[in-house]
Amino acid sequence: MASLEGERSHLLKLHIPLAYIVREHDIADPIEIHNTVHEHLVNNAIHFGPEFNTNNGIIFDLLQSLMLNGPAWSQISDFQRTRNGRGAWKALIEYYEGDAMQMQCVHNSNVMTP
Numbered sequence: 630m631a632s633l634e635g636e637r638s639h640l641l642k643l644h645i646p647l648a649y650i651v652r653e654h655d656i657a658d659p660i661e662i663h664n665t666v667h668e669h670l671v672n673n674a675i676h677f678g679p680e681f682n683t684n685n686g687i688i689f690d691l692l693q694s695l696m697l698n699g700p701a702w703s704q705i706s707d708f709q710r711t712r713n714g715r716g717a718w719k720a721l722i723e724y725y726e727g728d729a730m731q732m733q734c735v736h737n738s739n740v741m742t743p
Contacts, residue, residue: 649674650681650688651718676715688714692721701725 649671656676663669675681689705689712696702704724705717 645670645674647684647688650676650684650715685714686712689717690714692717 646667652671654672657673661672663672689708692705692714693709696705701721701724704720708714708717708720
């Protein structure tokens with residue numbers, strides 16, 4: 630998520646990239662080797678506690694600012710009350726990269742083919 634890589638994308642105290650909120654896995658793999666400190670921080674930061682809750686809300690606020698009143702809002706609106714950015718991100722991934730969307734893309738490409 631390129632927009633998360635700027636100066637405001639890091640926790641002020643720990644300098645952990647906010648990309649840890651939207652990483653694919655929930656729990657770190659203890660034997661996974663990372664090539665950079667950035668990868669290590671993103672892949673090993675915990676998904677609980679006060680810092681996580683604050684950053685999870687920040688991610689939700691970013692997503693909401695991009696999606697509000699648009700077609701994707703219905704995918705993340707259920708996460709608004711709790712400001713669950715991770716949940717909202719995963720819902721968007723499931724919708725746009727999930728099986729239903731892939732089948733729709735295949736169907737559309739077959740319909741358009743002469």
